[in-house]
Amino acid sequence: MARKHRPGSVTRRHRWQHLQASFRDTTILLREFRSPLLWFSVAIVGGGSLFYFLSHLLNEPTGSLVESIYIILTITFLQPPNRDFPQHIVLQLFHFIMPVVGIVMLAQGLADFGSLLFNRRARSKEWEMAVASTLNNHVILVGLGHLGYRVALKLHEMGEQIAAIEFNANADTLNAVRNLGIPVIHDDATRPASLESANIKDARTIIMASQNDAMNLQIALKARSMNPKIKVVVRIFDEDFAHALQEQFGFIALSATEMAAPVFAAAASGVDVTNPISVEGQLLSLARLTISENAPFVNKNVGFLEDNYHLSIVLIRHDHQSEMHPSDHSQLHVGDTLAVLGGPNELNRLMHDNE
Known part of the structure; x- marks a missing residue:
């Protein structure tokens, strides 16, 4: 009988992949917001250093440079510092300017960061990339037309790990495939960056299931150059051309007479068929x-x-x-x-x- 995956093990695997994806997605977000964080840090440290220098110059010294930086940090967030309000107008200005600096530099950035962190649907592509990056020894499926969708269903039934790439965001099958827990990256698969986002370096097989022979061949050659060990299964409508590709490049090229989804799934899974x-x-x-x-x-x-x-x-x-x-x-x-x-x-x- 066919080997079945126990629901518990599948659930644990999905949870672990979700945790990995969440960590990587958060790392991506932090990279995107590193500029506001960097400038805010510069403002706090720079402001604290200036406050320390001026407080000594104006005879209202702080205990240390670290204390000055802490004072600037607290007043930036409208918190009372652990010292009396300064007497000199120059030092008083820090109490009014720094909150404005904090709002301009950090508040909007933090609001955007929190919104995107907890609403990943607004960043669907980045989240799908984060999930795909957790896969290993998986199958990359390019194209979610009628054939691609059936291939995805068949591979999912077989327990294969899959990452899909589809350029048409309005494809009817896109949400259906996502509902299976399969990451779907909305991008042009002819771009190397798109294949990288599907973690091609760790993939075992790539399937080109679109209806464009030239595009399928272009993606196949790019995929093989990026991962020389990857198994390539390509849909080609011309039967003679399909056989020529198999002889020339070692691709598994299936022609229009071989368009059954199970045939693609079998070829992708390592059967010499x-x-x-x-x-x-x-x-x-x-x-x-x-x-x-x-x-x-x-x-x-x-x-x-x-x-x-x-x-x-x-x-x-x-x-x-x-x-x-x-x-x-x-x-x-x-x-x-x-x-x-x-x-x-x-x-x-x-x-x-x-x-």
């Missing part, structure tokens, strides 16, 4: 995989795998020897290579259990 053929309306593909030590069908037989996954094993390669059309009693071992014929959904289940 052939172009599907339609047999009486059912899509069938031939996939190759190597049995991992964690697979639940290790040391089981062919009949067990075929009955539980509704697939046909065409070939087993064990110890450099191949067995075509193996019997139901043939054993499956770690490291064996299988050639399996089945539908995209069944292949997805098999691959997921083999991780």
Whole structure:
């Protein structure tokens, strides 16, 4: 049976990612507001130093430079200082000027900072970027059209971590994908900064699911240059062009005849899968995989795998020897290579259990 994620573990993972995203989002906010904070600090320290110098010059000295800075800080926030009101007009002016400086330099900035910190919907793009930055070994999905949306649903069902990029903010599927807990970055994926915001350096796979062949190829080449190890799955309408890309660049290029979302999901998840053929309306593909030590069908037989996954094993390669059309009693071992014929959904289940 397909491996299921326990609700508790999924919830804990989402909570941890949310905490990480909150921390990174707050860090981004602090960077955005560093200029007001810096100028406010300069005003307080500079004002305190000037107050210290003038108080000694005008024979109303403070105890130390630190005390002078503290006095300036307290009067900036309209709090009474821990000393009597000065007698000289020059020192008195500090009590009236510094509150104005505080309001101009800091109050508006703090109000904006608090508003944006607690109302992240107003900063949707930055928040989605912060969430995406917490992902690792994930899948980046470019394009949330009808195909992209179905691919997102299928990958989500398989328990994959996903970050999506969509340029059209009015896409009907955008909010539906966000409701699944998938970060969606509203940006142009042809820009390197957009791919960086989806944390491409730590991604395992990128899928280009838009309807523009030229744009898909452009993004694919950029993605490979930014992460040479990333698996690239690209939608290409021209079948000959798709095969040429696969031979030339090693991309998994799927043409218009292969547009089933489960096929994209299987390719993205690491299955070496052939172009599907339609047999009486059912899509069938031939996939190759190597049995991992964690697979639940290790040391089981062919009949067990075929009955539980509704697939046909065409070939087993064990110890450099191949067995075509193996019997139901043939054993499956770690490291064996299988050639399996089945539908995209069944292949997805098999691959997921083999991780």
